[in-house]
Amino acid sequence: MGAKKLRKQWLLHAVGGLLLTGFGLSLFGEALIRKWENAPLWDWLVWGTLALVVFNAGVSLVGQAVVFRVKLDSQKHR
Template structure:
């Protein structure tokens, strides 16, 4: 019986940890995509002769893979929480 309690606890806690980690990665992907769009628009504006050139902005990196990994972690976290029955508490004996 103790093994079942430990297994339930680990699943529930892993789900609780994976969900916010996935949300953070997904948010990071959205920010990086926005920075990429800002850089593109700035380069177009500076190429047309208007606007300030912003050379301080760096390339944001692989936002697509951050978003993909974030969505995987979100789904895994929700799935583990639902599977463990975290919303109902520890499953009691019937």
């Protein structure tokens, strides 16, 4: 993979991962609010599950961004 493509992949994964991680935490906050307000179980459970999925997807993208960055740095030092 060329350096230009690696840099683009790194940037997309890093930014996307950080956005999803933050959004997942926001959804988690929404689930907490709904539970605190004694919403039905299914309501806050769905929000919490969605928050978990989105947050973990963000962490996964950030991890893949690290892989792309290491590959990019490795190419630069050759």
